Amino acid sequence: MASGCILLLGGARSGKSRLAERLAFESGLAVTYIATATGSDDEMAARIAAHQARRPADWMLVEEPLALPAALESCCQPERCVLVECLTLWLANLLWAEEPGRLDAELAALDALLPRLPGQVIFVGNEVNMGVIPVNDLARRYGDLAGSLHQRIAAQAEQVVLTVAGLPLVLKGPPLPFLDP
Numbered sequence: 001m002a003s004g005c006i007l008l009l010g011g012a013r014s015g016k017s018r019l020a021e022r023l024a025f026e027s028g029l030a031v032t033y034i035a036t037a038t039g040s041d042d043e044m045a046a047r048i049a050a051h052q053a054r055r056p057a058d059w060m061l062v063e064e065p066l067a068l069p070a071a072l073e074s075c076c077q078p079e080r081c082v083l084v085e086c087l088t089l090w091l092a093n094l095l096w097a098e099e100p101g102r103l104d105a106e107l108a109a110l111d112a113l114l115p116r117l118p119g120q121v122i123f124v125g126n127e128v129n130m131g132v133i134p135v136n137d138l139a140r141r142y143g144d145l146a147g148s149l150h151q152r153i154a155a156q157a158e159q160v161v162l163t164v165a166g167l168p169l170v171l172k173g174p175p176l177p178f179l180d181p
Contacts, residue, residue: 004120006173007153009127010163019161019168020083020124021054026178027120029081032060034071036090051085065093066102069109072117080119087125087153088146095142107149114156125150127162 006023010016024031033055039045055061064071068090075082084090094103129147134140154160159173168176 005114005117005153005157006120006122006159006161007150007157008122008124008161008163008168009150011127011130014163015166015168016124016161016163017051017085018054018166019163020085020122022178023122023176024059024081024083025056027081029079029120030060031056031058032062032075032080032082034062034064034068034075034082034084036065036068036084036086036093038065038093065090066097066106069106069113072110072113072121076117076119076121078118081122082119083122083124085124087123087149088128091145091149092142095138095145103145107145110149111152114153123153123157125153 008016008020008023024033035048035051037044037048039048060075062071062075068084072082072084091103094106097103125146127150129143134143154172157172160171161176162169162171170176
């Protein structure tokens, strides 16, 4: 089990990113934010800008849309918190990269790396499989890959939290300290 690993899941605009940022801030550790998003259109650029505006200025930023395991290996240290935002964008980037074998290689590298990552790592991911099954082959493949990735990380994580309507529900691990009665 990856003892310093937290997986935060939720739908779009569920509050998972703000929760991840709060957990990273409250860790008391130096924070590295690994951003997997690319500003591919005006809407994504606006979302990225909103995330940037919320982050403390002293957080280190690494922008890595494809080579997440390499970025984690480089950034994770015993006295550091690494926040990955987000797994499902990273997965989408790999699907669209059109580099044969890259997706499988990156997923295998993450699986191998996860149990030995030092420090605290907070993974954020969109829960995409709670609605209608898409008719599009690529969308179904993406949903299947995301579900499988989340399950593998959840099995290794110390804590798994589902966020809905801004409310965190701990699925695995200790309660969040700021939710104690």
